[in-house]
Amino acid sequence: MNYSTSFNRQTFVSLGIMLTALGFVYFPILQDLAKDWNTNDNYSHGYFIPVLSFYMIYTSREELKNLSVQTNFAGLFLLIAGLGQLIIAQAGSEFFLQRTSLIPVLAGLVLFCLGFAFLKKVLLPILYLIFMVPLPAIIWNKIAFPMQLFSSYLTEKVVTFSGIPIFREGNILHLSGTTLEVVDACSGLRSLTTLFALSAVFAILSSHTSWQKWVLFLAAAPIAIFANIIRLSATALLASKYGPDVAHGFLHDFSGLVVFAVGITLLVVVSNVLKKC
Numbered sequence: 001m002n003y004s005t006s007f008n009r010q011t012f013v014s015l016g017i018m019l020t021a022l023g024f025v026y027f028p029i030l031q032d033l034a035k036d037w038n039t040n041d042n043y044s045h046g047y048f049i050p051v052l053s054f055y056m057i058y059t060s061r062e063e064l065k066n067l068s069v070q071t072n073f074a075g076l077f078l079l080i081a082g083l084g085q086l087i088i089a090q091a092g093s094e095f096f097l098q099r100t101s102l103i104p105v106l107a108g109l110v111l112f113c114l115g116f117a118f119l120k121k122v123l124l125p126i127l128y129l130i131f132m133v134p135l136p137a138i139i140w141n142k143i144a145f146p147m148q149l150f151s152s153y154l155t156e157k158v159v160t161f162s163g164i165p166i167f168r169e170g171n172i173l174h175l176s177g178t179t180l181e182v183v184d185a186c187s188g189l190r191s192l193t194t195l196f197a198l199s200a201v202f203a204i205l206s207s208h209t210s211w212q213k214w215v216l217f218l219a220a221a222p223i224a225i226f227a228n229i230i231r232l233s234a235t236a237l238l239a240s241k242y243g244p245d246v247a248h249g250f251l252h253d254f255s256g257l258v259v260f261a262v263g264i265t266l267l268v269v270v271s272n273v274l275k276k277c
Contacts, residue, residue, distance in 0.1 A: 015113045022105060025086075029098055036134055042190045045197060049132035052201050056125040059205065067117045075112025075119075078104055099133045124204050131197040144189045145171075151225075151232055152182045158233040164240050175240040188228035195220040195263045202267055212274040219270045220263075227262040 037046035057064075082104030089097035106126050111119045134140075148171040156168040159175075167174040171182040199220035203213040 015109075018109055018113065022109070026102055029102075032095070033099055033132070037132075040134055042140070042193060043132070043134045045194050046132040046134075049129060049197065052197075053125040053128045056128065056201070056204055057122050060121050064118065064121055067115075067121070069113075070115030070117065071113065072111050072115050075108045075110070077108070078111060079108030082106075082108055096133060096136045100130060103127060103129055128197075128200060128204070131193070131200065140189070147189050147192075148182050151188050151228055154225075154229045155182070155232040155236055158229060159236050159240075162233075162237060164237065166236065166240075173236060175236060178239050180236055180239060182232065188225055191228055191259050191263060192221060192224040194260070195224045195267070198264065199267055202271060206271060208271070208274055212277065216267070216271055216274060219267065223263050223266045223270075224259075227259040227266070230262065231259045 033046070037043055082101050085097055085104065086101040089095075089101060103126055106129075107119060107123065110122055110126070135143075152168055152171045152173060155173060156166055159166045159173075165176055173180045173182065196217070199217045203217040206213060206216065208216060
């Protein structure tokens with residue numbers, strides 16, 4: 001059932017009241033989520049996700065102003081489903097489902113108060129919030145370890161190609177005089193997660209066609225892997241020449257920034273190439 005009305009003060013008040021109520025419900029959950037961003041280096045980018053989501057909505061403000069409000073009661077079902085997910089997840093102490101329940105709740109709220117046209121415009125920014133929620137550890141570890149092995153394998157090939165002797169055992173790289181371990185933080189999954197979040201923003205805000213947006217978004221995967229292999233290979237080459245100390249401390253942290261910079265640069269390059277297609 002739909003009910004049409006103008007985008008007036010009463011609409012803002014109703015939406016504000018419901019958002020305030022949801023704020024009280026989700027405050028403890030968001031507070032715990034912020035603590036994770038502080039302690040989990042893999043999701044330190046989490047602070048930027050809500051800001052970028054809001055910015056994406058802000059860029060559509062003129063289009064949103066021209067839309068008429070059509071209260072859609074189907075939004076109540078989505079809202080109730082999201083709150084049901086929250087209650088069940090809290091009963092089972094499942095943090096990922098608790099946090100992601102905010103997405104259907106927000107979508108349902110927009111659909112109920114403003115209508116389908118509004119939801120269509122803000123759906124991607126709402127779905128984008130998934131990037132601020134850490135994956136369950138069991139899933140992260142299932143992905144991280146194979147990526148550690150894959151990164152170790154490619155690094156071995158690059159170092160061997162450069163003419164430096166290297167021997168690999170799983171994710172352990174043995175060089176002359178030193179041994180390096182490709183740990184979780186060096187698997188490339190962290191940079192992959194961050195670059196996917198960035199490529200999603202680039203794709204959504206770009207003027208590309210739908211298929212080009214998908215190409216730009218998915219380009220984050222090979223770019224993240226490529227940048228991480230450069231980092232690991234450079235570290236291994238320097239460690240073989242100057243000793244294991246170069247693989248730790250400042251150089252390790254700095255190389256992480258280099259991966260990030262390389263990733264952004266390559267995303268911009270891909271975007272510019274797609275413009276010419």
